[in-house]
Amino acid sequence: MKHGIFIAILLIFYGNTASGFLSGPIAGRTGAPNDICDSLTCNVTPCHDSFGLNTGKATFSITAPSTYEKGKTTNIVVKFVNSNTSLHGFEITAMYTTNSKVGTFTSTDDTTQTESYKNQYAAHTTIGTAESSWAIQWSAPSENVSGQITFYAAGNEANGDGTSARDYIYTNTATLSLAEECEPAILKVKPKKLGMRRGKSAVITITVKGENNELCANHTVYASAGNKKVSIDERAETNENGKAKFTVTAGNEKGKDVITFSTQNNDTEITKDINVTIK
Secondary structure, three states: OOHHHHHOOOOOOOOOOOOOOOOOOOOOOOOOOOOOOOOOOOOOOOOOOOOOOOOOOOEEEEEOOOEEOOOOEEEEEEEEEOOOOOEEEEEEEEEOOOOOEOOEEEEOOOOEEOHHHOOOEEEEOOHHHHOOEEEEEEEOOOOOOOOOEEEEEEEEEEOOOOOOOOOEEEEEEEEEEEOOOOOEEEEEEEOOEEEEOOOOEEEEEEEEEEOOOOEOOOOEEEEEEOOOOEEEOOEEEOOOOOEEEEEEEEOOOOEEEEEEEEEEEOOEEEEEEEEEEEO
16 A cells, blocks of 8 residues: 555644544554544644654564454563653554454553444544553454454554654554364363262263364363263353363262263264262
């Protein structure tokens, strides 16, 4: 894009009362497709145009994982490195491949704000201008989403003179791909059998794996005791290592029980039993 077009999407950090955004920029200053300066004609009245885009000595970056999962929250960090000024600002948004906004942002502290942008953007607050790094969260939709998501951010390295002149503006992007969903095929139980004393508790670890022995994270595993001689958690989620932990407690009677663990693979239920002896 040409420099004149970039001016239209730059952050307005300082200026007169009509265009000053120390407390946070107006939505649409990220460099994303279709993110124009709303009713402010920034391309007619240039803002922060003393220097070319990304010509400062600092580095402006978006740190994010390479993949996202439907309905899950992702931690995002927007950051300046090697900056020699004391005031900074930023704005970020997420776009789907159709150049439409996707997901929602959430602030993690008072240095950022999202609610004033209906959670479609995140930006600095007045307090946040004293920072050079901001942590935010982005939640992906749980349905009707696939493919790549691109984060667009613009940052202002301000000299603090109270005007829009001689401030350096930066932009950057980060692209996340939809993580491949692991389809459960194997349940492994540890220990394979369990001996317990009456009234005592133990922990059983379930590992969920796919057909190619890959670990399945974020899957729900269910548990039930056949003879009700033990009590056990009804469900647990697998962690990033495909493991879910259950606490089982023996009742006050001696005897035997069978605990059945199960998880779902599309329309197929995968189960695994463990024998429990209560002494």
